[in-house]
Amino acid sequence: MTQAPGDVVLIGGGHTHIQVMTAFGRRPEPGLRLVLISDQTHAPYSGMLPGHLAGLYRRDEMLIDLAALAEATGTTLILARATGLDLARRQVLCDGRAPVDYHLASIDVGIIPDLSGIAGADRDGLAVKPIGSFLARCDAILGAAVDEGRLRDVAVVGNGAAGVELAFALAARLRARAQASPPARITLIGSGPVVATLNAGVRRHIHRALDRHGIARRDGVRIVAVEAGAVVTATNERIAADTVLISTRARPPRWLGETGLELSQDGSVATAPTLLAMGREDVFAVGDCATILEHSREKAGVFAVRQGPVLARNIRRRWRGEELERHRPQTAYLVILMTGDGRAIAGRGAWLAAEGRLVWWLKDWIDRRFMARFQTAI
Missing domain, CATH: 3.50.50.60 (FAD/NAD(P)-binding domain)
Incomplete structure (x- = not known):
């Protein structure tokens, strides 16, 4: 050229x-x-989103300042x-x-989220992506609902890795705001098994952690609609939900x-x-x-x-x-899911499965090291 x-x-x-x-x-x-x-002038790092929702990271710790990075690297930024x-x-x-x-x-x-198969999702649901708009709406919706004492049931639709971490993060966030009484129930809903792409050992760790945090599971359930106070399944069952967070397929x-x-x-x-x-x-x-x-x-x-x-x-x-x-x-690549309580679950390939505080330390170190590359001068 x-x-x-x-x-x-x-x-x-x-x-x-x-x-x-x-x-x-x-x-x-x-x-x-x-x-x-x-x-946008700031780009969120998706790896730290669950930790931020759980209260483990400040907002600025998970954001990359694109304007500052552009200036430092000699890149012209067009907003x-x-x-x-x-x-x-x-x-x-x-x-x-x-x-x-x-x-x-x-x-x-x-x-971006593909909500075409869930009626009312764009009106009554809260899609995880794009992350920037999700963060603003999540803070407003959860904060108001907790403060006003009207948060009783939370449904997380999508039981892949992102949905599982989201459920753990919400459990940690609501525990920290214990004034919500009675405590909100969190239900993780998915059309297949929980994190079906991970090995059996990892899934066992996830099941135990969900039980430990009191998060209910509804596997093999397809949600077709979101309405006021509930999500509706393909069999016309209504599952109570004051707040619905959606982490399903995207396009x-x-x-x-x-x-x-x-x-x-x-x-x-x-x-x-x-x-x-x-x-x-x-x-x-x-x-x-x-x-x-x-x-x-x-x-x-x-x-x-x-x-x-x-x-x-x-x-x-x-x-x-x-x-x-x-x-x-x-x-085969390393997957680490935080559980919101100072622990995390790791898996890789067909055999590696581990859980504990050391695993969380590893995830935190990996994420902070990545972010440090873009939050300091070139």
């Missing part, structure tokens, strides 16, 4: 893109300018919401401002489907192992909004984090006209 000055436009301040910013901040590429388009791509003109379309030209672009816009933003980029079956951008969008030489896609077709994996933050250094190197290589590095995500 040409060595004349050009712009790499990073669309979204996700876990992968913030690593690209720090990489180029430490070692700029001659002639290459970084531009970040984000509709706007991306709404599309014009591939022919090489432009990012934005809401309320002129299009942004790019030489190379990268998409890291995450996923990429719909505008990705209007770009002309090839999509995978779940609507995410289909990419090659180089992280380039299929059939493109100028657009990368990473994180939850993308799928490497040759190595499809479930959506998890660990994959976005691991893609960061690869994307940074491949942007340099693409700019220089060099061969790109191929990325193969790991098939």
Whole structure:
């Protein structure tokens, strides 16, 4: 490619893109300018969300200051919401401002809740993603409900890893505000077994921890509607719920489907192992909004984090006209779920399962080490 000055436009301040910013901040590429388009000045780190809800982290400890990071790394920050791509003109379309030209672009816009199968969920439920809006609404809803003594039943819909941690976090939060009397009941509801993707040993630890915290389980139950005071199952059973938090399936933003980029079956951008969008030489896609077709994996933050250094190197290589590095995500990876009481549960592959305070110490150390990379000067 040409060595004349050009712009790499990073669309979204996700876990992968913030690593690209720090990489180029430490070692700029001659002639290459970084531009970040984000509709928020602070990006939450999803790994610390449950701990924050449980009262273990302050809000600022789980937020990455994108404005400060951009200034420190020499990245131009454009505060706007991306709404599309014009591939022919090489432009990012934005809401309320002129299009942004790019030489190379990268998409890291995450996923949003897919509430299409749950009637009333958008009105009476509280979706976990996007995290920024969830935090504001969660604080307001739970705070008012507890203070006014009208929080009796909480339903967490979705019993994957995120839903389980959310239930533990809520239990810890409500214990800390013991003035809620009688204590609220928390019910974890899912259409399949609890965290079905993890090994049997981990699931046993999770079951015991849920029992220890008094969290009820309803496995094999599909929720089809949320209404005032209850969630409704596919068999028309009503489960009492003053507050409904939803951590079920999610989907990429719909505008990705209007770009002309090839999509995978779940609507995410289909990419090659180089992280380039299929059939493109100028657009990368990473994180939850993308799928490497040759190595499809479930959506998890660990994959976005691991893609960061690869994307940074491949942007340099693409700019220089060099061969790109191929990325193969790991098939077995460490999962650590906090239980909100100074303990955590860990699992990896088909056999590793552990629980205890040392596991929580490990998770806390991993998360704080990751965040420290973006909360200090470059």
